[in-house]
Amino acid sequence: MSIALYRKYRPATFGEVRGQEHVTEPLRQALSNGRINHAYLFSGPRGCGKTSSARILARSLNCEKGPTPDPCGVCESCVALAPDGGGSIDVIEIDAASHGGVDDARDLRERAFFAPVNSRYKVYIIDEAHMVTREGFNALLKLVEEPPPHLKFVFATTEPEKVIGTIRSRTHHYPFRLIPPSTLRELMEQILTEEGVPFDPAALPLVVRAGAGSARDSLSILDQLLAGSDERGITREGAVSLLGYTDSGLLGEMVDALGARDGAAVFGLIDRMVEGGHDPRRFTADLLERVRDLVVLAAVPDALDKGLINVSPDAVEQMREQASRLGAAELTRAAEVLNKGLTEMRGATSPRLLLELMCSRILLPGTEGAGDPVALAARLDQMERRLAAGPVAAPAPAAAQRPAPVASEPQRPAPPPPAPPTPVEARPAAPEPAPETSRPPAAPTGGGWDRPVPDRAAQPPAPAPVPQRPAAPGAIDVGVLGGSWPQILEAVKRRRRFTWMILTGNDVQVVGVEGNIVQLGFERPNDAKGFSNSGSDQVVQGAIKDVLGVELRVTAVPLNGAAPQRPRSAPAPAPAPDPRPEPGGWDARPAPPSADRSDAQRPPTGPQEPVRPAAPSRPASADQGPPPPEEPDIPDPENDLDAEDAPPPSGFSLIESELGGKIIEEIDHTA
CATH class of the missing domain: 1.20.272.10 (Zinc Finger, Delta Prime; domain 3)
Structure with a gap:
């Protein structure tokens, strides 16, 4: 019958203890100087040498040539306390896991006062000391504090914090540590050489890793591999298969x-x-x-x-x-x-x-x-x-099949001219913008309209399109924005939840990047107009800066080819026969209703009833006289939908669907 490796190669002296020199050297010096304490506390992980060191300490104390740091190994006490010895009647090991009650402590206290039989000291080794109950520790407290001269205590535990402070303060505490992998590897190579077993050096790191710094666990695993090895000895493949490691x-x-x-x-x-x-x-x-x-x-x-x-x-x-x-x-x-x-x-x-x-x-x-x-x-x-x-080609956006408008610099709308309304462009550098020569817009090539629609967002003049600036190497493009779009949405959500609801509820897409301008495409023109009027473009601009660290300007465009919408800072132009009003104000006479203009976009002129998205008309103010005759409805191929199918403005639909609210009235602060 073979003996387990951790028992067969158990250290017999402090010099044979591996990886615990910070404990063994002070103990050896204390034995040499004769400054031996009456109680010791050995703590540390399992299998690192606590109990073995306690036995070596008892062997060194009771050696005929001792107390000595190097037991002779031939006297009666040394032979009895050797790793393969039969034990000594004066060295008592107690497992506190099963003998930790107050009755066991009282029995130990009664027998402790008897002198040793044939040794110099009577040594009590209490293993798993943290399992002793508080009452048991209190029963031992007086004995540990003032023991007789022939009595020594050694407490071994893996959880020293569970030993009550009154006991711990009366001991010399020596913390044991995990054994380094290199030390364990040298120990196993030495044991395999003494056993005469061939081994693959690549298999030993797996055993060391499985042992996790414990000498006893590592030797147990090595013993298991040794038992299942053939004439080839211990191989790496066998270790991987047995230990369950991944190849x-x-x-x-x-x-x-x-x-x-x-x-x-x-x-x-x-x-x-x-x-x-x-x-x-x-x-x-x-x-x-x-x-x-x-x-x-x-x-x-x-x-x-x-x-x-x-x-x-x-x-x-x-x-x-x-x-x-x-x-x-x-x-x-x-x-x-x-x-x-x-x-x-x-x-x-x-x-x-x-x-x-x-x-x-x-x-x-x-x-x-x-x-x-x-x-x-x-x-x-x-x-x-x-x-x-090398240069990276930007992936084609999802909306590449649709005509994308050319991005332009942010524009300020011009005041309404006396003539019928036409798209105009106001330069931000002019302090007082003047109306330009009106000209009917050219019809788009596909899916457009054949005549001007009143109150439509201003189109960029056709003769002077803004040239596209070539992107420098490494600049932000559609591919980079598309890849970072989830993070941009999270940043928008932290800044303004309403803007996040608009972006996620309308399936907004990044349709183009021209220079430092990012174009966001909307399915419906009203959604793009509402996005810009609500200041959400500034929120998205700040979110892009938070995620990518670059300054980009954001403009909302419809996916059907319409130009970028006007910013929120100025109202959209409305047709009026009167001369141009003063800057910053509106004429006292109400503007005639428009075909694609909702009540939410008109400035209030007096007491009104609650505005509903489906009601395009409003009552005239009492102090303004009878309202002017309504203009005939101009069909718009883009917005020519039934009343029940016409999409409401983006803000209203989101508030009603997501927040459960009801729009009663919208107050225009620009009036």
């Missing part, structure tokens, strides 16, 4: 697929892993370990030689290439996503689903919040690599 080749394929943004390959590898019977949690932990190695390798190219990573030397070149291709920012973000997802996997009923969601977040950096600095760094790193590889 290094599968991890390399997953990293390559994530770096190439190949979603089909990523989800195919996950399916292959699950079909192979692997645990998604273990796969996630192994992938996180591989990403960590890549992060270290990207920062320290010779990390393998310095012992910073534990991987096979054959895989280092491939990992260096992966680290340089993905970049430090992308690797760091992937590690954070995996670490957070691994925490969420604990107790999850569908770990595969969580793994797939984690991979999808890694594939799409844009899904993270705009305020995430790691995601922003990953996107910037990706853009820099694309620019370094």
Whole structure:
């Protein structure tokens, strides 16, 4: 019958204890100086040498040549307290997990006053001391505080904070630590050499990782591999299969697929892993370990030689290439996503689903919040690599099949001229804009109208179109805005929820970028006009600056080819036979109703009834006399809809549908 490796190779002296020199050296010095305390507290993780050190301390105290830091190993006490010895009647080990009550403490207190039988000291080793109840500790308190000269206590625990303070303050506390991986690897190589077992050096890092810094756990795993090995000894393939680790080749394929943004390959590898019977949690932990190695390798190219990573030397070149291709920012973000997802996997009923969601977040950096600095760094790193590889062609927008208007500088509307209304353009540089020569607009080539419509937004003059400025290398284009559109919407939502409701409720699209002007396309002209009049273009402009860090101006355009709408700062021109009014005011006489102008857009002239979207007319004011005769309805092919099918203004529909409100009256502050 074989003996377990952790028992067979248990240390017999302080010099054989591995990785705990910060504890063994002070104890050896205290034994040499004769300054021995009556009670000690050994704390630390499991399997790191606490109980073994307590036995070595008892052996050193009772050696015939002692107290000595180096027991002779031949006297009766040393032989009895050796790792394979039968034990001593004067060294008592108590498991507090089953003997931690007040009655056990009283029994120990009664027997402790008897002198040792054939040793110098009577030593009590209380293992798992944190399991002693408060009443039991209180029963031992007086004995621990003032013990007889022949009595020594050694408390060993993994949770020293559960030992009551009155006991802990009367002991010398020595905290044990996890054993370093290099020390464990040397220990296992030494044991395998003494056992005469062939082994693959690449298998030992897997055993060290599974042992997690515990010498007892590592030797137990090594004993299991040794028991199941054949004439080839311990191999890396056998260790991977037995310990359940993911194969290094599968991890390399997953990293390559994530770096190439190949979603089909990523989800195919996950399916292959699950079909192979692997645990998604273990796969996630192994992938996180591989990403960590890549992060270290990207920062320290010779990390393998310095012992910073534990991987096979054959895989280092491939990992260096992966680290340089993905970049430090992308690797760091992937590690954070995996670490957070691994925490969420604990107790999850569908770990595969969580793994797939984690991979999808890694594939799409844009899904993270705009305020995430790691995601922003990953996107910037990706853009820099694309620019370094060469010019990038912007993807065609979804609305490319429709005629997009040419962006122009923001315009201020001119006052209504005496003649019939025609589209005019006012330059912002003029202090008092004057009406230009009226000219009927040319009919569009397809789906347009054949005569001017009253009160329509001003069109840019045809003879002087604004020339398109070529975009500089690396400038913001439609592709960049489209990729960052989810973050821009989140920024808009934080600034102004009403603007966010307009953008999400009307399926707004980015139809073009000309210089520093961004064109947002709306399905209906009224939506574009309401968007500009409500000041939402300024909200979107600020959101783009928050996300992309550039100053861009936003204009709303209809997707059917209409020009950008007027800003909110000035009212739209209306037909009137009177001379031009004074700047900043309106004529006292009411303007005749327009075919495509709703009541919500007319300035109020007196007491009114509640305005409803479906009622285009309003009662005349009492002090203005009878209203002028209504103009005949001019059909508009663009807005020629039935009353029940005509879309209401964007603001009204959103308020009624999203907020459950009812529009009673709109007050125009420009009147």
